[in-house]
Amino acid sequence: MVKPDLVSHLVSGLRVAAIRLPSDVARALAQxxxxxDTPRAQSELATxxxxxxxxxxxxxxxxxxxxxxxxxxxxxxxxxxxxLLREAIPAAxxxxxxxxxxxxxxxxxxxxxxPDDNSGRGLxxxxxxxxxxxxxxxxxxxxxxxxxxxxxxxxxxxxxxLAGVKDAVVDHVVASAGxxxxxxxxxxxxxxxxxxxxxxxxRTLWRAVGERHPDxxxxxxxxxxxxxxxxxxxxxxxxxxxxxxLDVHVEYAFRHPASLPVGILLQCWAARRATVRVDRRGKxxxx
Amino acid sequence: MTDEEARSLRxxxxxxxxxxxFTARDSAHRLLAGLIERGERPPFEPxxxxxxHSGPLxxxxxxxxxxxxxxxxSSTRLDPFAPALIAGLGLRLLIGKGGMGERTxxxxxxxxxxxxxxxxxxxxxxxxxxxxVEGVFWLEELGMxxxxxxxxxxxxxxxxxxxxxxxxxxxxxxxQQVETQRRAITERIG
Numbered sequence: 001m002v003k004p005d006l007v008s009h010l011v012s013g014l015r016v017a018a019i020r021l022p023s024d025v026a027r028a029l030a031q032x033x034x035x036x037d038t039p040r041a042q043s044e045l046a047t048x049x050x051x052x053x054x055x056x057x058x059x060x061x062x063x064x065x066x067x068x069x070x071x072x073x074x075x076x077x078x079x080x081x082x083x084l085l086r087e088a089i090p091a092a093x094x095x096x097x098x099x100x101x102x103x104x105x106x107x108x109x110x111x112x113x114x115p116d117d118n119s120g121r122g123l124x125x126x127x128x129x130x131x132x133x134x135x136x137x138x139x140x141x142x143x144x145x146x147x148x149x150x151x152x153x154x155x156x157x158x159x160x161x162l163a164g165v166k167d168a169v170v171d172h173v174v175a176s177a178g179x180x181x182x183x184x185x186x187x188x189x190x191x192x193x194x195x196x197x198x199x200x201x202x203r204t205l206w207r208a209v210g211e212r213h214p215d216x217x218x219x220x221x222x223x224x225x226x227x228x229x230x231x232x233x234x235x236x237x238x239x240x241x242x243x244x245x246l247d248v249h250v251e252y253a254f255r256h257p258a259s260l261p262v263g264i265l266l267q268c269w270a271a272r273r274a275t276v277r278v279d280r281r282g283k284x285x286x287x
Numbered sequence: 288m289t290d291e292e293a294r295s296l297r298x299x300x301x302x303x304x305x306x307x308x309f310t311a312r313d314s315a316h317r318l319l320a321g322l323i324e325r326g327e328r329p330p331f332e333p334x335x336x337x338x339x340h341s342g343p344l345x346x347x348x349x350x351x352x353x354x355x356x357x358x359x360x361s362s363t364r365l366d367p368f369a370p371a372l373i374a375g376l377g378l379r380l381l382i383g384k385g386g387m388g389e390r391t392x393x394x395x396x397x398x399x400x401x402x403x404x405x406x407x408x409x410x411x412x413x414x415x416x417x418x419x420v421e422g423v424f425w426l427e428e429l430g431m432x433x434x435x436x437x438x439x440x441x442x443x444x445x446x447x448x449x450x451x452x453x454x455x456x457x458x459x460x461x462x463q464q465v466e467t468q469r470r471a472i473t474e475r476i477g
Contacts, residue, residue: 040447043301043445043447044406047406047409047412047445048406048408048409050409050412051358051406051408051409051410051411051412051413054411054412054415055356055411055412058411060355060356060411060414061344061355061356061410061411062356062408062409062410062411063356063358063407063408063409063410063411064341064342064343064344064355064356064357064358064410064414064432065342065344065358065360065410065432066344101344101346101355102344103342103344103356103431103432104430104431104432105432107430112314112429113430114429114430114431114432114433116430116431144408145360146360146361146384146385146407149361163476163477166476167473167476170469170472170473170476171469171473174465174466174469177385177386177458177461177462178384178385178386178404178407178458179361179363179384179385181384181407181408228472228476231468231472232465232468232469232472233461233464233465233468234461234465235461237384237404237406237407238385238386238458238461239404239447239449239457239461240461240464268407268408269408270408
């Protein structure tokens with residue numbers, strides 16, 4: 001039975017994401033602590049790393065804000081299991097809300113009522129992408145509201161060029177100050193259009209810290225932006241220091257001649273994510 | 288916390304708080320400010336003099352509750368109502384993250400209160416200092432994150448005083464340094 005198995009693996013994925021910070025992120029935080037040279041920045045990162053340990057040891061959610069559980073499905077077009085996903089994903093969110101638990105965060109925008117189970121019209125958000133092959137990879141993430149609140153869409157004039165993109169990113173990180181819980185992972189989507197640049201940025205949130213874009217130009221931009229953002233001195237929690245971002249991830253698409261869209265998302269240091277894979281035979285695993 | 292203790296807090300001081308506090312976020316701030324304006328009292332008495340900008344993740348345990356994770360939320364959203372709460376409820380310490388605006392800063396100065404930073408995202412660690420949930424208010428109406436949680440804490444912290452009643456503001460200090468750096472970066476980018 002793939003379906004009950006899939007739901008329970010998705011619940012496991014949500015549990016792992018809520019409790020255990022991915023090792024690439026934890027490693028980057030530890031390296032950042034070693035790099036900081038003021039007691040204040042060191043103390044913020046020490047508290048962060050202590051919380052990571054406490055969450056793991058006690059099997060409790062690292063951050064109380066488990067966000068709106070959000071999914072990105074890379075759906076192999078020849079997978080025989082695609083029809084299960086549409087129901088399995090909301091079912092898993094419902095169960096995980098009780099079992100992990102996740103904080104019930106969904107609110108009716110008209111009445112202000114919270115149904116107490118993370119359900120509601122339009123939720124959970126699922127971004128579908130058809131890919132070649134017969135594997136399905138369901139990426140999930142839990143991003144707090146504080147870091148989502150500082151998302152930005154900049155429709156730059158094309159003549160602003162790459163310098164304009166760099167300026168927009170640095171300005172946005174500075175303006176967001178301590179609100180997104182730095183050190184952040186900065187996600188930048190370039191081109192494509194207003195909606196697509198934000199979606200491109202969002203899809204980078206599943207990348208590991210330290211992973212570079214396969215395109216050398218995008219990879220160079222990632223490294224340059226990381227250096228610039230860290231030069232601002234905003235630091236951990238916006239209280240000053242060398243580590244404002246753990247990494248910058250860039251994704252891009254070709255643009256319209258009249259537009260240079262840039263979408264910027266700031267992922268808090270508690271970058272909670274996991275991936276569940278379903279192979280052709282229906283074997284499910286949290287990877 | 289005594290009036291004198293609150294007034295003597297200075298930017299850069301590191302604190303651990305023991306005693307009672309209550310959580311309040313956006314909706315609770317709006318409701319509490321409304322009560323204060325009408326001359327009414329909150330449904331929980333005595334009102335602690337420490338407010339924590341947080342929406343805990345809690346589970347029912349027996350007849351009560353246990354908080355699993357409870358880090359701070361961004362305080363800036365609470366700016367419109369914070370002055371009313373500081374004056375109306377006699378608050379001496381506000382705990383949150385990211386800092387607050389000028390209106391709140393002014394209210395802190397006038398009432399001799401302070402704002403302390405708690406490390407964002409570190410909810411599992413913060414929850415360990417919560418020894419008891421005394422009560423939860425407006426849970427039905429507002430849901431878990433937005434309800435008011437009345438908590439008893441022991442050595443809750445470390446908290447960093449970031450805005451004090453003498454006009455000190457750590458966020459402003461950092462923002463000025465960062466702005467200088469940003470200008471230099473912008474010039475170099477061209």
